[in-house]
Amino acid sequence: KAGVTQTPRYLIKTRGQQVTLSCSPISGHRSVSWYQQTPGQGLQFLFEYFSETQRNKGNFPGRFSGRQFSNSRSEMNVSTLELGDSALYLCASSLEGSGGHNEQFFGPGTRLTVL
């Protein structure tokens, strides 16, 4: 079974631009979560989608948004990029995600650099 895939793997943008990252979950997994990893803050939860609905959201500004498609693939968007948005963005999928009692499997991440 193929793992979680994320595209692109690397991205360089300038301040003020917007960016869209893509995630394809493991086949059969319906829950997709997004995380941001930075040296200072560690791994921080952004949001989770299940059946095309956002069920949970972390403490990030509204510039961070996402969506999920009917095939469970997910995208996240960051608008009006700031230098502090430079990070590794990780996507994880799990079977159902209810109550968190499913192991999450992570993709390789997208390294975003904002100049």
Next chain:
Amino acid sequence: DQQVKQNSPSLSVQEGRISILNCDYTNSMFDYFLWYKKYPAEGPTFLISISSIKDKNEDGRFTVFLNKSAKHLSLHIVPSQPGDSAVYFCAASGRGTSYGKLTFGQGTILTVHP
């Protein structure tokens, strides 16, 4: 407020010996705990998990112990191998509406010397 803490930033162990990685949590709503291993430029890899109804779970060389009263868990790796060198994260999730959310510790860098 850091709800999951890994107080040791790094750990160095000799090949063949035991590695013990520790994790503390403060949120009593957490009832499921996981350990992940991460290499640079890769996503975290799931290792092992434990539910709060258990106090031990074992999978090959990896054993996780949970002490609910102390809000403490540990990961034991026996025997340690050089390929185990990586950053280890503990993570927790809770009851209710914490859909898809894992709360991570800051990680411990494990180095296993040949």
